[in-house]
Amino acid sequence: MENQFSREQSGSEVIVVTSGKGGVGKTTTSANVGTGLAKLGRKVCLIDTDIGLRNLDVVMGLENRIVYNLVDVVEGNCRVKQALIRDKRHPGLYLMPSAQTRDKTAVTPGQMVKVIEHLKEQFEYIILDCPAGIEQGFQNAIAGADRALVVTTPEVSAIRDADRIIGLLEANGFKQIDLIINRLRTDMVRRGDMMSAQDVVDILAVPLIGIVPDDENVVVATNQGEPLVGNDTPAGQAYANVVQRVMGKETPFLNLERGISFWTKVSGIFHRA
Amino acid sequence: MRHFFQRKSSRQVAKDRLKILLIADRVNCSPEMMELIKTDIAKVISKYMKIDADNIEIQINAKGFKSGRYSKPSLSANIPIEDVTGDLNLNRQ
Numbered sequence: 378m379e380n381q382f383s384r385e386q387s388g389s390e391v392i393v394v395t396s397g398k399g400g401v402g403k404t405t406t407s408a409n410v411g412t413g414l415a416k417l418g419r420k421v422c423l424i425d426t427d428i429g430l431r432n433l434d435v436v437m438g439l440e441n442r443i444v445y446n447l448v449d450v451v452e453g454n455c456r457v458k459q460a461l462i463r464d465k466r467h468p469g470l471y472l473m474p475s476a477q478t479r480d481k482t483a484v485t486p487g488q489m490v491k492v493i494e495h496l497k498e499q500f501e502y503i504i505l506d507c508p509a510g511i512e513q514g515f516q517n518a519i520a521g522a523d524r525a526l527v528v529t530t531p532e533v534s535a536i537r538d539a540d541r542i543i544g545l546l547e548a549n550g551f552k553q554i555d556l557i558i559n560r561l562r563t564d565m566v567r568r569g570d571m572m573s574a575q576d577v578v579d580i581l582a583v584p585l586i587g588i589v590p591d592d593e594n595v596v597v598a599t600n601q602g603e604p605l606v607g608n609d610t611p612a613g614q615a616y617a618n619v620v621q622r623v624m625g626k627e628t629p630f631l632n633l634e635r636g637i638s639f640w641t642k643v644s645g646i647f648h649r650a
Numbered sequence: 651m652r653h654f655f656q657r658k659s660s661r662q663v664a665k666d667r668l669k670i671l672l673i674a675d676r677v678n679c680s681p682e683m684m685e686l687i688k689t690d691i692a693k694v695i696s697k698y699m700k701i702d703a704d705n706i707e708i709q710i711n712a713k714g715f716k717s718g719r720y721s722k723p724s725l726s727a728n729i730p731i732e733d734v735t736g737d738l739n740l741n742r743q
Contacts (some may be wrong), residue, residue, distance in 0.1 A: 380702050532664075533664050533667055533671070536668055537668065537671055537672065539677070540672050540675065540676060544676065564659070568659075569658065569659030569660065569661045569662070570660050570661060571660075571661055572661050572664050572665060573661070575666055575706065576661070580665070580668055580669065580672065
């Protein structure tokens, strides 16, 4: 109720991107959702809450422009505005980097809430890239958020951790928890060697907000430091759709058959026969 | 071809493993606690009938009552009754 009230008041939405397990695509998702929202003209602030292991700056290609960071802000070494890096490619997109030389105890949940309250005054969307795990870094990341995007891959370990995270989010009063299934391979699902999106949704029982296919273009985009959201790639289109749904617009799920090679299709026919 | 005669697909194996795993995770019940529950159940039931307390089996099952995000798991106990002919009637009064 309190969250609802503050959101209405400020008109901004604070979204935490989390997963429990590491390496499933939280940072990539944060970068793409944030960039996608900015491409549609929204004012967006991305916050890297992974203190000691910052990544979001690199994925965004903004690593050379860091002067101050989140820890500097909470310790009063600089003003909030000074720590924000403006992404010159997209008006309205800013990044608050994390500190690389400190650890998770450098920030408390209370301090995070304060920083976010300040940022709400100038941003429509605040996206928090959560560290892996369920320790203080997680507590910091969820403290000021009013909704969550839980990222998982169709693997037993990632889904197990996602289930735990969803339980913790529910226990912390989150009302809106949406699921993103990352790195899905339709060819493997068809062969019976990977859980389908529906399988994962059945097990986790939270609303699905995105299916992102396993796409090597994501690696290329990360190499270049430019999120691929909206590009003419399977993952780029999938992220563009996630952005639409984050904004509350109903969007049909991609036909992931696209991008599967001719040979996979041919062998698929034989497999089915 | 292999699809016809194959044992379960790895997709199905993953689903089955996850379902069992998540029940254990969600209930968060340690083996010690299960032992304590077992002895307490034995204590209560033996007030009313003669049971084989050493061979009680209790387990948490997936099947249960739908509530919220997932169906609630249920606890089932298998309690061997030693003396069926005993004066069970005594307790009915």
